[in-house]
Amino acid sequence: MGVEVVVEGLTKSFGKQTIWRDVTLSIPPGEVSVMLGPSGTGKSVFLKSLVGLLKPEQGKIVINGTDLVRCSEHKLYEIRKMFGVLFQDGALFGSMNLFDNVAFPLREHTRKTEAEVRRIVLEKMEMVGLVGAEKKLPGEISGGMRKRAGLARALVLDPEIILCDEPDSGLDPVRTAYLSQLLIDLNAQIDATILIVTHNITVARTVPDNLGMLFRRELVMFGPREVLLTSDEPVVEQFLNGRRIGPIGMSEEKDQATMAAELAHRDAGHSDGSPDEDVRGVVPQIEPTPGLPNRDAVRRRKDRVMSIIHTLPHDAQQGIIASLTPAEQSKYGVLAGAPRTPTPYPRGQDTEWQRRAGDL
Numbered sequence: 001m002g003v004e005v006v007v008e009g010l011t012k013s014f015g016k017q018t019i020w021r022d023v024t025l026s027i028p029p030g031e032v033s034v035m036l037g038p039s040g041t042g043k044s045v046f047l048k049s050l051v052g053l054l055k056p057e058q059g060k061i062v063i064n065g066t067d068l069v070r071c072s073e074h075k076l077y078e079i080r081k082m083f084g085v086l087f088q089d090g091a092l093f094g095s096m097n098l099f100d101n102v103a104f105p106l107r108e109h110t111r112k113t114e115a116e117v118r119r120i121v122l123e124k125m126e127m128v129g130l131v132g133a134e135k136k137l138p139g140e141i142s143g144g145m146r147k148r149a150g151l152a153r154a155l156v157l158d159p160e161i162i163l164c165d166e167p168d169s170g171l172d173p174v175r176t177a178y179l180s181q182l183l184i185d186l187n188a189q190i191d192a193t194i195l196i197v198t199h200n201i202t203v204a205r206t207v208p209d210n211l212g213m214l215f216r217r218e219l220v221m222f223g224p225r226e227v228l229l230t231s232d233e234p235v236v237e238q239f240l241n242g243r244r245i246g247p248i249g250m251s252e253e254k255d256q257a258t259m260a261a262e263l264a265h266r267d268a269g270h271s272d273g274s275p276d277e278d279v280r281g282v283v284p285q286i287e288p289t290p291g292l293p294n295r296d297a298v299r300r301r302k303d304r305v306m307s308i309i310h311t312l313p314h315d316a317q318q319g320i321i322a323s324l325t326p327a328e329q330s331k332y333g334v335l336a337g338a339p340r341t342p343t344p345y346p347r348g349q350d351t352e353w354q355r356r357a358g359d360l
């Protein structure tokens with residue numbers, strides 16, 4: 001099983017510009033998590049901090065008892081080997097064919113024979129559906145194939161944590177759906193911890209076990225997917241529905257006067273082109289392709305989430321309970337439509353349940 005990543009009070013600035021502050025969350029081992037956020041909120045900076053490429057000024061990132069922010073270079077090098085990273089554009093070497101690109105980390109960081117390298121590269125290329133494309137150059141293939149090749153390369157050192165920076169960027173909705181399926185299939189096969197940063201709402205609704213959001217230099221929330229998907233926080237509602245009206249503005253955030261003027265325009269009948277439908281709510285999560293093993297993460301997550309369900313908002317409780325089979329509802333002693341403990345959502349004070357959720 002993949003490892004847990006514990007982030008405590010993390011703050012990152014560039015000069016006087018604070019990117020985010022006091023970020024605290026635990027990424028559960030072996031589960032798939034998504035971090036959402038408007039453009040420029042520091043999602044990529046967060047991933048780079050997790051893998052030790054950027055150094056936050058305050059806080060901790062603890063993996064297997066080691067704090068990456070303060071450990072020695074040697075220790076950081078060791079911990080980095082646990083990561084596989086899929087960068088936004090695949091980050092492939094343009095002059096190398098796909099085989100050599102995927103083989104690169106093995107040739108750089110291990111002493112494996114060429115026969116072993118070949119076996120591993122072909123195995124990973126098969127996992128991502130790229131058999132037969134070994135001799136192609138990155139410039140000769142589609143963006144979706146480049147992402148798959150980047151993913152194969154991220155897999156060759158058998159990572160315990162896979163970080164994906166906007167795996168959907170530049171892909172059409174169909175290719176994005178294939179890539180989403182691939183990430184779930186990989187999780188079923190290798191049980192690694194996976195963290196995806198994206199602003200793609202379909203990915204956020206259908207892929208992860210856990211969902212969080214960065215906004216206004218803070219972590220708005222992080223926890224079981226059902227919490228964010230049913231949240232009535234204005235920023236979440238606006239983001240999930242892709243509306244112009246709400247706290248997120250053109251560059252990042254709006255002032256109260258602008259928000260009030262927009263609401264007045266809307267109330268006066270002005271349309272901003274947003275669809276009326278509200279996509280909030282819990283939709284079924286992608287399951288592994290038939291024939292692959294079930295995801296162990298799903299079973300573990302059920303136990304974990306059911307142990308904290310009484311701390312979650314009412315709508316999230318309902319979403320979680322509705323996703324259980326009758327046998328599971330009986331096992332956990334809950335009935336659909338009747339939450340165990342109807343806890344109102346502590347608006348504006350979500351840190352406590354979020355911390356507790358992350359801690360467990």
Ligand SMILES: Nc1ncnc2c1ncn2[C@@H]1O[C@H](COP(=O)(O)OP(=O)(O)OP(=O)(O)O)[C@@H](O)[C@H]1O
Pocket residue numbers: 014019037038039040041042043044045046199
């Ligand atoms: N090395 C750096 N030096 C200075 N500023 C940086 C550096 N890297 C990122 N930033 C700044 O940090 C902020 C957040 O950038 P980041 O790329 O993490 O956002 P993001 O949420 O991933 O955005 P997008 O969704 O558009 O990719 C931006 O204002 C960016 O200019």
